[in-house]
Protein backbone atom coordinates (compact mmCIF):
# COMPACT_ATOMS: atom_id res chain seq x y z
CA UNK A 1 0.00 0.00 0.00
CA UNK A 2 2.99 2.30 -0.30
CA UNK A 3 2.13 5.63 -1.83
CA UNK A 4 3.65 6.47 -5.16
CA UNK A 5 1.74 9.69 -5.69
CA UNK A 6 3.48 12.98 -6.17
CA UNK A 7 4.26 14.26 -2.69
CA UNK A 8 6.66 17.19 -2.37
CA UNK A 9 7.13 16.62 1.35
CA UNK A 10 8.64 13.15 0.99
CA UNK A 11 11.94 14.32 -0.58
CA UNK A 12 12.18 17.11 2.01
CA UNK A 13 12.05 14.58 4.80
CA UNK A 14 14.55 12.35 3.02
CA UNK A 15 16.88 15.32 2.65
CA UNK A 16 16.48 16.22 6.33
CA UNK A 17 17.49 12.70 7.26
CA UNK A 18 20.41 12.59 4.82
CA UNK A 19 21.74 15.99 5.89
CA UNK A 20 21.36 15.21 9.56
CA UNK A 21 18.94 18.07 10.28
CA UNK A 22 16.92 15.57 12.19
CA UNK A 23 18.97 13.25 14.29
CA UNK A 24 16.26 11.04 15.70
CA UNK A 25 12.90 9.88 14.50
CA UNK A 26 10.69 11.63 12.03
CA UNK A 27 7.74 12.94 14.04
CA UNK A 28 4.55 14.29 12.46
CA UNK A 29 1.24 15.14 14.03
CA UNK A 30 -2.40 15.37 13.12
CA UNK A 31 -3.81 18.38 14.99
CA UNK A 32 -7.60 18.66 14.77
CA UNK A 33 -9.51 21.30 16.61
CA UNK A 34 -12.32 19.46 18.43
CA UNK A 35 -15.02 21.73 17.04
CA UNK A 36 -16.68 19.24 14.72
CA UNK A 37 -16.37 15.83 13.14
CA UNK A 38 -13.60 14.92 10.76
CA UNK A 39 -14.37 15.04 7.05
CA UNK A 40 -12.81 13.70 3.85
CA UNK A 41 -10.32 16.59 3.81
CA UNK A 42 -9.07 15.56 7.23
CA UNK A 43 -8.73 12.01 5.93
CA UNK A 44 -6.16 13.30 3.46
CA UNK A 45 -4.24 15.01 6.25
CA UNK A 46 -4.43 11.88 8.42
CA UNK A 47 -3.20 9.60 5.64
CA UNK A 48 -0.43 12.05 4.84
CA UNK A 49 0.82 12.55 8.40
CA UNK A 50 0.47 8.98 9.58
CA UNK A 51 1.61 7.68 6.21
CA UNK A 52 4.85 9.68 6.14
CA UNK A 53 5.65 8.77 9.74
CA UNK A 54 5.19 5.12 8.91
CA UNK A 55 7.18 5.34 5.70
CA UNK A 56 10.17 6.84 7.54
CA UNK A 57 9.91 4.64 10.60
CA UNK A 58 8.77 7.56 12.76
CA UNK A 59 5.84 8.55 14.93
CA UNK A 60 2.66 10.45 14.33
CA UNK A 61 0.93 12.17 17.24
CA UNK A 62 -2.72 12.96 17.62
CA UNK A 63 -2.94 16.38 19.20
CA UNK A 64 -6.12 18.24 19.90
CA UNK A 65 -5.63 21.86 19.05
CA UNK A 66 -7.95 22.94 21.82
CA UNK A 67 -7.20 26.59 22.37
CA UNK A 68 -10.72 27.90 21.72
CA UNK A 69 -13.08 26.43 24.32
CA UNK A 70 -16.09 28.31 22.95
CA UNK A 71 -16.55 25.95 20.03
CA UNK A 72 -15.10 22.74 21.39
CA UNK A 73 -16.78 19.72 22.89
CA UNK A 74 -15.89 16.36 24.39
CA UNK A 75 -18.24 14.65 21.93
CA UNK A 76 -16.01 15.80 19.08
CA UNK A 77 -12.87 14.56 20.82
CA UNK A 78 -14.29 11.08 21.13
CA UNK A 79 -15.61 11.02 17.57
CA UNK A 80 -12.25 12.17 16.20
CA UNK A 81 -10.31 9.47 18.05
CA UNK A 82 -12.73 6.83 16.83
CA UNK A 83 -12.51 8.06 13.24
CA UNK A 84 -8.70 8.08 13.16
CA UNK A 85 -8.59 4.52 14.47
CA UNK A 86 -11.32 3.36 12.14
CA UNK A 87 -9.31 4.75 9.23
CA UNK A 88 -6.61 2.34 10.34
CA UNK A 89 -4.15 4.53 12.21
CA UNK A 90 -2.83 4.57 15.75
CA UNK A 91 -1.10 7.59 17.21
CA UNK A 92 2.17 7.19 19.07
CA UNK A 93 1.79 7.42 22.83
CA UNK A 94 -1.20 9.02 24.51
CA UNK A 95 -3.54 11.44 22.87
CA UNK A 96 -2.15 14.93 23.36
CA UNK A 97 -3.82 18.25 24.00
CA UNK A 98 -2.50 21.73 23.35
CA UNK A 99 -4.28 22.63 26.59
CA UNK A 100 -1.94 20.43 28.59
CA UNK A 101 0.84 22.86 27.61
CA UNK A 102 -1.00 25.97 28.81
CA UNK A 103 1.29 26.40 31.82
CA UNK A 104 4.37 26.21 29.59
CA UNK A 105 2.87 28.63 27.06
CA UNK A 106 2.17 31.05 29.89
CA UNK A 107 5.76 30.83 31.08
CA UNK A 108 6.90 31.53 27.54
CA UNK A 109 4.64 34.57 27.39
CA UNK A 110 6.41 35.87 30.51
CA UNK A 111 9.72 35.06 28.85
CA UNK A 112 8.79 37.23 25.85
CA UNK A 113 7.71 40.10 28.11
CA UNK A 114 11.00 39.90 29.97
CA UNK A 115 12.85 40.07 26.66
CA UNK A 116 10.88 43.18 25.75
CA UNK A 117 9.12 41.19 23.01
CA UNK A 118 5.53 41.20 24.24
CA UNK A 119 3.14 43.71 25.75
CA UNK A 120 -0.36 44.04 27.07
CA UNK A 121 -2.45 46.15 24.73
CA UNK A 122 -5.70 47.87 25.72
CA UNK A 123 -6.86 48.87 22.25
CA UNK A 124 -10.39 47.76 21.51
CA UNK A 125 -10.84 45.23 18.73
CA UNK A 126 -11.95 47.98 16.32
CA UNK A 127 -9.07 50.22 17.23
CA UNK A 128 -6.59 47.38 16.91
CA UNK A 129 -7.84 46.54 13.46
CA UNK A 130 -7.53 50.18 12.41
CA UNK A 131 -4.00 50.32 13.77
CA UNK A 132 -3.09 47.13 11.96
CA UNK A 133 -3.52 48.73 8.54
CA UNK A 134 -3.76 46.45 5.55
CA UNK A 135 -1.46 44.67 3.15
CA UNK A 136 -0.37 47.77 1.25
CA UNK A 137 -0.60 50.17 4.19
CA UNK A 138 1.82 49.85 7.11
CA UNK A 139 0.21 49.65 10.52
CA UNK A 140 0.62 52.09 13.39
CA UNK A 141 2.19 51.15 16.67
CA UNK A 142 -0.14 50.74 19.60
CA UNK A 143 0.15 53.44 22.25
CA UNK A 144 0.58 50.60 24.78
CA UNK A 145 3.60 49.17 22.99
CA UNK A 146 6.16 50.81 25.24
CA UNK A 147 4.78 49.72 28.56
CA UNK A 148 7.52 48.69 30.94
CA UNK A 149 8.39 45.08 31.47
CA UNK A 150 7.20 45.38 35.09
CA UNK A 151 3.86 46.83 34.09
CA UNK A 152 3.36 44.15 31.43
CA UNK A 153 4.15 41.38 33.90
CA UNK A 154 1.67 42.80 36.39
CA UNK A 155 -1.04 43.21 33.76
CA UNK A 156 -0.59 39.71 32.36
CA UNK A 157 -0.84 38.31 35.87
CA UNK A 158 -4.06 40.29 36.37
CA UNK A 159 -5.43 39.00 33.05
CA UNK A 160 -4.72 35.50 34.26
CA UNK A 161 -6.34 36.19 37.65
CA UNK A 162 -9.55 37.24 35.94
CA UNK A 163 -9.32 40.87 37.03
CA UNK A 164 -10.36 42.19 33.60
CA UNK A 165 -13.47 41.65 31.54
CA UNK A 166 -13.38 39.76 28.26
CA UNK A 167 -12.00 41.96 25.49
CA UNK A 168 -10.53 44.50 27.91
CA UNK A 169 -6.96 43.81 26.81
CA UNK A 170 -4.80 41.24 25.02
CA UNK A 171 -1.18 40.19 25.12
CA UNK A 172 0.63 40.88 21.86
CA UNK A 173 4.06 40.05 20.50
CA UNK A 174 6.18 43.07 19.66
CA UNK A 175 7.40 42.36 16.15
CA UNK A 176 6.89 44.80 13.29
CA UNK A 177 3.83 46.95 12.60
CA UNK A 178 5.21 47.79 9.15
CA UNK A 179 5.76 44.22 8.03
CA UNK A 180 4.19 43.36 4.68
CA UNK A 181 3.09 40.16 6.37
CA UNK A 182 0.04 41.04 8.46
CA UNK A 183 0.71 38.12 10.76
CA UNK A 184 3.84 39.85 12.01
CA UNK A 185 2.09 43.09 12.95
CA UNK A 186 2.18 42.48 16.68
CA UNK A 187 0.00 39.37 16.67
CA UNK A 188 -2.17 38.41 19.61
CA UNK A 189 -0.73 35.83 22.00
CA UNK A 190 -3.45 35.74 24.65
CA UNK A 191 -7.10 36.73 24.89
CA UNK A 192 -9.38 36.89 27.89
CA UNK A 193 -12.17 34.32 27.63
CA UNK A 194 -14.20 33.63 30.74
CA UNK A 195 -15.10 30.19 29.56
CA UNK A 196 -14.84 26.72 30.98
CA UNK A 197 -12.60 24.45 28.97
CA UNK A 198 -13.41 20.79 28.30
CA UNK A 199 -9.96 19.75 29.55
CA UNK A 200 -8.80 22.44 31.96
CA UNK A 201 -12.14 23.41 33.47
CA UNK A 202 -12.10 26.88 35.03
CA UNK A 203 -8.38 26.99 35.61
CA UNK A 204 -7.78 29.51 32.84
CA UNK A 205 -9.58 32.62 31.74
CA UNK A 206 -6.96 33.59 29.20
CA UNK A 207 -6.38 31.40 26.17
CA UNK A 208 -3.46 31.38 23.74
CA UNK A 209 -4.00 32.09 20.06
CA UNK A 210 -3.55 29.34 17.50
CA UNK A 211 -0.24 30.89 16.45
CA UNK A 212 1.11 31.08 19.97
CA UNK A 213 0.19 27.47 20.65
CA UNK A 214 0.81 25.51 17.51
CA UNK A 215 4.53 25.67 16.87
CA UNK A 216 5.36 25.55 20.55
CA UNK A 217 3.21 22.46 20.92
CA UNK A 218 5.15 20.95 18.03
CA UNK A 219 8.44 21.87 19.72
CA UNK A 220 7.39 20.37 23.05
CA UNK A 221 6.48 17.11 21.36
CA UNK A 222 9.59 16.94 19.20
CA UNK A 223 7.59 17.18 15.99
CA UNK A 224 10.07 17.40 13.13
CA UNK A 225 7.71 18.14 10.25
CA UNK A 226 4.59 20.13 11.03
CA UNK A 227 2.39 19.72 7.98
CA UNK A 228 -0.60 22.00 7.58
CA UNK A 229 -2.76 23.42 4.84
CA UNK A 230 -1.95 26.34 2.58
CA UNK A 231 -3.85 29.00 4.48
CA UNK A 232 -1.08 28.84 7.08
CA UNK A 233 1.68 29.69 4.64
CA UNK A 234 1.60 33.35 5.70
CA UNK A 235 1.77 32.27 9.32
CA UNK A 236 5.05 30.46 8.81
CA UNK A 237 7.27 33.49 9.52
CA UNK A 238 5.45 33.89 12.81
CA UNK A 239 5.77 30.18 13.55
CA UNK A 240 9.52 30.56 13.01
CA UNK A 241 9.69 33.77 15.04
CA UNK A 242 8.35 31.98 18.11
CA UNK A 243 10.69 29.04 17.63
CA UNK A 244 13.65 31.46 17.37
CA UNK A 245 12.64 33.70 20.25
CA UNK A 246 11.64 31.12 22.82
CA UNK A 247 13.78 28.57 24.66
CA UNK A 248 11.92 25.68 23.00
CA UNK A 249 13.26 22.14 23.35
CA UNK A 250 13.30 21.32 19.62
CA UNK A 251 13.18 22.96 16.20
CA UNK A 252 10.12 21.89 14.23
CA UNK A 253 9.49 23.15 10.72
CA UNK A 254 6.19 23.93 9.08
CA UNK A 255 5.23 22.82 5.57
CA UNK A 256 2.01 23.62 3.76
CA UNK A 257 0.09 21.57 1.23
CA UNK A 258 -3.13 22.15 -0.71
CA UNK A 259 -6.47 21.41 0.88
CA UNK A 260 -8.57 18.65 -0.56
CA UNK A 261 -11.88 19.80 -1.96
CA UNK A 262 -14.32 17.49 -3.69
CA UNK A 263 -17.05 18.45 -6.10
CA UNK A 264 -20.72 17.93 -5.19
CA UNK A 265 -19.97 18.40 -1.53
CA UNK A 266 -18.71 20.85 1.07
CA UNK A 267 -15.68 20.26 3.27
CA UNK A 268 -15.76 22.88 5.94
CA UNK A 269 -16.72 22.09 9.47
CA UNK A 270 -18.69 25.31 9.67
CA UNK A 271 -20.90 24.28 6.75
CA UNK A 272 -21.22 20.72 7.95
CA UNK A 273 -22.25 21.96 11.37
CA UNK A 274 -24.92 24.11 9.78
CA UNK A 275 -26.34 21.09 7.93
CA UNK A 276 -26.57 19.31 11.26
CA UNK A 277 -27.92 22.26 13.25
CA UNK A 278 -30.58 23.04 10.67
CA UNK A 279 -31.50 19.34 10.49
CA UNK A 280 -30.93 19.13 6.77
CA UNK A 281 -29.22 15.86 7.64
CA UNK A 282 -29.84 13.59 10.62
CA UNK A 283 -26.50 14.29 12.32
CA UNK A 284 -22.76 14.45 11.75
CA UNK A 285 -22.73 10.76 10.88
CA UNK A 286 -25.65 10.91 8.47
CA UNK A 287 -24.64 8.67 5.54
CA UNK A 288 -24.90 11.63 3.15
CA UNK A 289 -22.28 13.62 5.01
CA UNK A 290 -18.67 13.76 3.76
CA UNK A 291 -17.60 13.15 7.34
CA UNK A 292 -15.53 10.08 8.10
CA UNK A 293 -18.28 8.75 10.35
CA UNK A 294 -20.91 9.51 7.71
CA UNK A 295 -18.95 7.77 4.99
CA UNK A 296 -18.41 4.84 7.33
CA UNK A 297 -22.12 4.59 7.95
CA UNK A 298 -22.75 4.85 4.24
CA UNK A 299 -20.59 1.79 3.68
CA UNK A 300 -17.42 3.39 2.39
CA UNK A 301 -14.53 1.28 3.61
CA UNK A 302 -11.44 2.52 5.40
CA UNK A 303 -9.27 0.74 2.83
CA UNK A 304 -10.99 2.54 -0.04
CA UNK A 305 -10.68 5.91 1.68
CA UNK A 306 -6.98 5.30 2.27
CA UNK A 307 -6.49 4.23 -1.33
CA UNK A 308 -8.24 7.39 -2.47
CA UNK A 309 -6.18 9.67 -0.22
CA UNK A 310 -2.91 7.94 -1.05
CA UNK A 311 -3.62 8.39 -4.72
CA UNK A 312 -3.95 12.16 -4.42
CA UNK A 313 -1.03 14.40 -5.17
CA UNK A 314 0.35 16.36 -2.24
CA UNK A 315 1.01 19.73 -3.83
CA UNK A 316 1.33 23.39 -3.03
CA UNK A 317 -1.95 24.31 -4.63
CA UNK A 318 -5.54 23.71 -3.59
CA UNK A 319 -7.48 21.53 -5.94
CA UNK A 320 -10.93 20.16 -6.55
CA UNK A 321 -11.04 16.43 -6.94
CA UNK A 322 -13.83 14.69 -8.82
CA UNK A 323 -16.07 12.68 -6.51
CA UNK A 324 -15.98 9.95 -9.20
CA UNK A 325 -12.39 9.27 -8.17
CA UNK A 326 -13.53 8.44 -4.65
CA UNK A 327 -16.48 6.42 -5.92
CA UNK A 328 -14.14 4.44 -8.15
CA UNK A 329 -12.13 3.32 -5.10
CA UNK A 330 -15.29 2.45 -3.18
CA UNK A 331 -16.65 0.30 -5.99
CA UNK A 332 -13.31 -1.36 -6.56
CA UNK A 333 -13.03 -2.40 -2.93
CA UNK A 334 -16.66 -3.49 -2.60
CA UNK A 335 -16.64 -5.41 -5.85
CA UNK A 336 -13.72 -7.41 -4.51
CA UNK A 337 -14.91 -7.82 -0.96
CA UNK A 338 -18.67 -7.49 -0.59
CA UNK A 339 -20.70 -10.69 -0.36
CA UNK A 340 -23.43 -11.05 -2.94
CA UNK A 341 -27.04 -11.32 -1.92
CA UNK A 342 -30.44 -10.78 -3.50
CA UNK A 343 -33.00 -8.19 -2.63
CA UNK A 344 -36.00 -7.14 -4.68
CA UNK A 345 -36.84 -3.45 -4.47
CA UNK A 346 -39.98 -3.34 -6.54
CA UNK A 347 -41.57 -6.78 -6.15
CA UNK A 348 -43.64 -8.51 -8.78
CA UNK A 349 -44.94 -11.93 -7.85
CA UNK A 350 -44.10 -14.90 -10.04
CA UNK A 351 -45.83 -18.22 -9.47
CA UNK A 352 -43.90 -21.17 -10.85
CA UNK A 353 -46.54 -23.75 -11.57
CA UNK A 354 -44.30 -26.80 -11.77
CA UNK A 355 -42.10 -26.00 -8.74
CA UNK A 356 -42.13 -28.28 -5.72
CA UNK A 357 -44.65 -27.42 -3.01
CA UNK A 358 -41.94 -27.44 -0.33
CA UNK A 359 -38.90 -25.21 0.00
CA UNK A 360 -35.90 -26.26 -2.06
CA UNK A 361 -32.62 -25.11 -0.53
CA UNK A 362 -30.00 -24.12 -3.06
CA UNK A 363 -26.30 -23.62 -2.34
CA UNK A 364 -25.05 -20.36 -3.76
CA UNK A 365 -21.56 -18.85 -3.73
CA UNK A 366 -21.27 -15.65 -1.69
CA UNK A 367 -18.83 -14.19 -4.19
CA UNK A 368 -18.28 -15.12 -7.82
CA UNK A 369 -14.46 -14.98 -7.57
CA UNK A 370 -13.63 -15.32 -3.90
CA UNK A 371 -14.21 -18.92 -2.97
CA UNK A 372 -13.02 -18.25 0.56
CA UNK A 373 -16.19 -16.29 1.15
CA UNK A 374 -18.08 -19.55 1.10
CA UNK A 375 -21.63 -20.42 0.23
CA UNK A 376 -25.05 -19.74 1.57
CA UNK A 377 -28.35 -21.56 1.56
CA UNK A 378 -30.94 -19.86 -0.62
CA UNK A 379 -34.59 -20.94 -0.45
CA UNK A 380 -36.37 -21.50 -3.75
CA UNK A 381 -40.16 -21.73 -3.60
CA UNK A 382 -43.21 -21.89 -5.80
CA UNK A 383 -43.87 -18.19 -5.30
CA UNK A 384 -41.05 -15.76 -5.81
CA UNK A 385 -40.62 -12.05 -6.37
CA UNK A 386 -38.70 -10.51 -9.21
CA UNK A 387 -38.29 -6.81 -9.85
CA UNK A 388 -41.26 -5.40 -11.78
CA UNK A 389 -38.85 -3.75 -14.22
CA UNK A 390 -37.46 -7.17 -15.11
CA UNK A 391 -40.64 -8.29 -16.82
CA UNK A 392 -42.40 -7.17 -19.97
CA UNK A 393 -45.16 -8.35 -22.26
CA UNK A 394 -43.49 -6.54 -25.13
CA UNK A 395 -42.15 -9.36 -27.26
CA UNK A 396 -40.77 -6.95 -29.85
CA UNK A 397 -37.81 -6.02 -27.63
CA UNK A 398 -34.62 -7.62 -28.90
CA UNK A 399 -32.69 -10.11 -26.78
CA UNK A 400 -29.84 -7.66 -26.72
CA UNK A 401 -31.94 -4.77 -25.53
CA UNK A 402 -33.94 -6.56 -22.88
CA UNK A 403 -31.95 -9.30 -21.17
CA UNK A 404 -34.73 -10.09 -18.74
CA UNK A 405 -38.04 -11.90 -18.62
CA UNK A 406 -40.44 -11.51 -21.56
CA UNK A 407 -43.73 -13.29 -21.93
CA UNK A 408 -43.19 -16.55 -23.78
CA UNK A 409 -39.42 -16.45 -23.30
CA UNK A 410 -36.75 -17.74 -20.92
CA UNK A 411 -34.60 -16.13 -18.26
CA UNK A 412 -32.27 -17.52 -15.64
CA UNK A 413 -32.95 -16.86 -11.99
CA UNK A 414 -29.58 -16.14 -10.39
CA UNK A 415 -28.31 -19.27 -8.64
CA UNK A 416 -31.48 -21.18 -9.52
CA UNK A 417 -33.52 -22.40 -12.46
CA UNK A 418 -34.21 -21.16 -15.92
CA UNK A 419 -37.87 -20.18 -16.07
CA UNK A 420 -40.30 -19.29 -18.80
CA UNK A 421 -43.08 -16.70 -18.50
CA UNK A 422 -46.33 -18.35 -19.58
CA UNK A 423 -49.06 -15.93 -18.60
CA UNK A 424 -49.88 -12.76 -16.67
CA UNK A 425 -52.60 -11.89 -14.21
CA UNK A 426 -53.85 -8.30 -14.19
CA UNK A 427 -55.95 -6.25 -11.82
CA UNK A 428 -59.06 -4.26 -12.79
CA UNK A 429 -56.90 -1.41 -14.11
CA UNK A 430 -54.91 -3.64 -16.39
CA UNK A 431 -51.85 -3.54 -14.14
CA UNK A 432 -49.84 -6.75 -14.07
CA UNK A 433 -50.02 -8.18 -10.56
CA UNK A 434 -48.56 -11.60 -11.16
CA UNK A 435 -46.64 -13.60 -13.71
CA UNK A 436 -47.36 -17.27 -14.15
CA UNK A 437 -44.23 -19.16 -15.11
CA UNK A 438 -42.75 -22.63 -15.35
CA UNK A 439 -39.26 -23.83 -14.62
CA UNK A 440 -37.05 -25.90 -16.88
CA UNK A 441 -36.09 -28.99 -14.83
CA UNK A 442 -32.43 -29.73 -14.10
CA UNK A 443 -31.21 -26.23 -14.92
CA UNK A 444 -29.69 -25.31 -11.55
CA UNK A 445 -26.04 -24.85 -12.43
CA UNK A 446 -26.68 -26.38 -15.84
CA UNK A 447 -27.59 -25.05 -19.24
CA UNK A 448 -31.06 -25.71 -20.65
CA UNK A 449 -31.51 -27.19 -24.13
CA UNK A 450 -30.33 -24.79 -26.84
CA UNK A 451 -33.83 -23.76 -27.90
CA UNK A 452 -34.54 -22.57 -24.34
CA UNK A 453 -31.62 -20.10 -24.19
CA UNK A 454 -32.30 -17.56 -21.43
CA UNK A 455 -32.25 -13.88 -22.35
CA UNK A 456 -30.23 -13.06 -19.28
CA UNK A 457 -29.93 -13.51 -15.54
CA UNK A 458 -32.18 -11.74 -13.07
CA UNK A 459 -32.30 -11.60 -9.29
CA UNK A 460 -35.23 -12.88 -7.27
CA UNK A 461 -36.31 -13.69 -3.75
CA UNK A 462 -38.65 -16.33 -2.33
CA UNK A 463 -42.02 -14.69 -1.66
CA UNK A 464 -42.71 -16.97 1.28
CA UNK A 465 -39.21 -17.20 2.82
CA UNK A 466 -37.96 -13.70 2.01
CA UNK A 467 -37.86 -11.01 4.66
CA UNK A 468 -39.00 -7.45 4.52
CA UNK A 469 -36.16 -4.98 4.95
CA UNK A 470 -35.95 -1.21 5.08
CA UNK A 471 -33.69 0.31 2.45
CA UNK A 472 -32.40 3.84 2.77
CA UNK A 473 -31.58 4.97 -0.72
CA UNK A 474 -29.09 7.78 -0.56
CA UNK A 475 -28.13 10.12 -3.32
CA UNK A 476 -25.75 13.05 -3.46
CA UNK A 477 -26.50 15.72 -0.88
CA UNK A 478 -25.84 18.50 -3.39
CA UNK A 479 -27.06 18.79 -6.94
CA UNK A 480 -24.43 21.28 -8.06
CA UNK A 481 -20.81 20.54 -8.72
CA UNK A 482 -19.76 23.61 -6.74
CA UNK A 483 -22.48 24.05 -4.12
CA UNK A 484 -23.38 27.72 -3.70
CA UNK A 485 -21.54 28.91 -6.76
CA UNK A 486 -24.65 30.19 -8.50
CA UNK A 487 -26.38 31.93 -5.61
CA UNK A 488 -23.69 32.36 -3.00
CA UNK A 489 -25.55 30.07 -0.62
CA UNK A 490 -24.54 26.43 -0.72
CA UNK A 491 -27.84 25.46 0.91
CA UNK A 492 -29.63 26.43 -2.31
CA UNK A 493 -28.03 23.43 -3.97
CA UNK A 494 -29.13 20.84 -1.43
CA UNK A 495 -30.72 17.87 -3.19
CA UNK A 496 -34.29 17.57 -1.85
CA UNK A 497 -34.39 13.90 -2.86
CA UNK A 498 -31.14 12.77 -1.33
CA UNK A 499 -32.91 10.13 0.77
CA UNK A 500 -35.74 7.77 -0.13
CA UNK A 501 -36.80 5.12 2.33
CA UNK A 502 -38.45 2.04 0.85
CA UNK A 503 -39.42 -1.46 1.87
CA UNK A 504 -37.91 -4.33 -0.07
CA UNK A 505 -37.81 -8.12 0.16
CA UNK A 506 -34.45 -9.78 0.76
CA UNK A 507 -33.30 -13.33 0.95
CA UNK A 508 -33.67 -14.41 4.57
CA UNK A 509 -30.05 -15.09 5.55
CA UNK A 510 -28.93 -11.48 5.36
CA UNK A 511 -31.23 -10.09 8.01
CA UNK A 512 -29.16 -11.90 10.63
CA UNK A 513 -25.97 -10.10 9.69
CA UNK A 514 -24.15 -7.85 12.12
CA UNK A 515 -24.48 -4.09 11.72
CA UNK A 516 -21.94 -2.72 9.23
CA UNK A 517 -21.93 -5.75 6.95
CA UNK A 518 -21.56 -4.85 3.30
CA UNK A 519 -23.33 -6.63 0.46
CA UNK A 520 -23.71 -6.33 -3.20
CA UNK A 521 -27.43 -6.70 -3.77
CA UNK A 522 -27.20 -8.28 -7.18
CA UNK A 523 -27.98 -5.88 -10.01
CA UNK A 524 -29.05 -3.16 -7.56
CA UNK A 525 -26.02 -1.78 -5.77
CA UNK A 526 -23.82 -2.01 -2.72
CA UNK A 527 -25.56 -1.85 0.63
CA UNK A 528 -24.48 -1.92 4.26
CA UNK A 529 -26.51 -2.88 7.30
CA UNK A 530 -26.90 0.29 9.30
CA UNK A 531 -24.40 0.73 12.10
CA UNK A 532 -27.02 1.92 14.58
CA UNK A 533 -30.50 0.96 13.39
CA UNK A 534 -30.08 -2.51 11.91
CA UNK A 535 -31.20 -5.62 13.78
CA UNK A 536 -32.54 -9.01 12.75
CA UNK A 537 -36.00 -7.87 13.90
CA UNK A 538 -35.82 -4.58 12.04
CA UNK A 539 -33.32 -4.96 9.22
CA UNK A 540 -32.08 -1.67 7.78
CA UNK A 541 -29.66 -1.34 4.87
CA UNK A 542 -28.11 1.83 3.49
CA UNK A 543 -27.32 2.24 -0.17
CA UNK A 544 -23.58 2.77 -0.32
CA UNK A 545 -23.31 3.28 -4.05
CA UNK A 546 -24.91 1.96 -7.17
CA UNK A 547 -23.16 -0.56 -9.38
CA UNK A 548 -20.97 1.02 -11.95
CA UNK A 549 -22.58 -0.42 -14.98
CA UNK A 550 -26.34 -0.16 -14.88
CA UNK A 551 -26.68 -0.02 -18.64
CA UNK A 552 -28.23 -3.48 -19.03
CA UNK A 553 -30.70 -2.91 -16.22
Ligand code: ATP
Nearest residue numbers: 031032033041042044045228229259260267268269
Ligand atom coordinates in the same frame (compact mmCIF):
# COMPACT_ATOMS: atom_id res chain seq x y z
P1 ATP B 1 -12.33 23.36 8.68
O1 ATP B 1 -12.01 24.55 7.85
O2 ATP B 1 -13.17 22.34 8.00
O3 ATP B 1 -12.82 23.74 10.04
P2 ATP B 1 -9.75 23.07 9.80
O4 ATP B 1 -8.52 23.13 8.99
O5 ATP B 1 -10.07 24.24 10.62
O6 ATP B 1 -10.94 22.63 8.88
P3 ATP B 1 -8.69 21.38 11.79
O7 ATP B 1 -9.42 20.59 12.81
O8 ATP B 1 -7.88 22.51 12.25
O9 ATP B 1 -9.76 21.81 10.73
O10 ATP B 1 -7.81 20.41 10.89
C1 ATP B 1 -6.88 19.47 11.36
C2 ATP B 1 -5.87 19.22 10.29
O11 ATP B 1 -6.52 18.77 9.10
C3 ATP B 1 -5.13 20.48 9.93
O12 ATP B 1 -3.76 20.19 9.80
C4 ATP B 1 -5.75 20.90 8.63
O13 ATP B 1 -4.86 21.63 7.87
C5 ATP B 1 -6.12 19.57 8.01
N1 ATP B 1 -7.25 19.73 7.08
C6 ATP B 1 -8.44 20.27 7.35
N2 ATP B 1 -9.21 20.33 6.25
C7 ATP B 1 -8.46 19.80 5.24
C8 ATP B 1 -8.68 19.60 3.84
N3 ATP B 1 -9.83 19.93 3.26
N4 ATP B 1 -7.69 19.03 3.13
C9 ATP B 1 -6.54 18.67 3.72
N5 ATP B 1 -6.27 18.84 5.01
C10 ATP B 1 -7.21 19.41 5.78
Ligand code: MG
Nearest residue numbers: 031032033065
Ligand atom coordinates in the same frame (compact mmCIF):
# COMPACT_ATOMS: atom_id res chain seq x y z
MG1 MG C 1 -7.64 24.54 12.12
Ligand code: MG
Nearest residue numbers: 033035269270
Ligand atom coordinates in the same frame (compact mmCIF):
# COMPACT_ATOMS: atom_id res chain seq x y z
MG1 MG D 1 -11.61 25.50 11.25
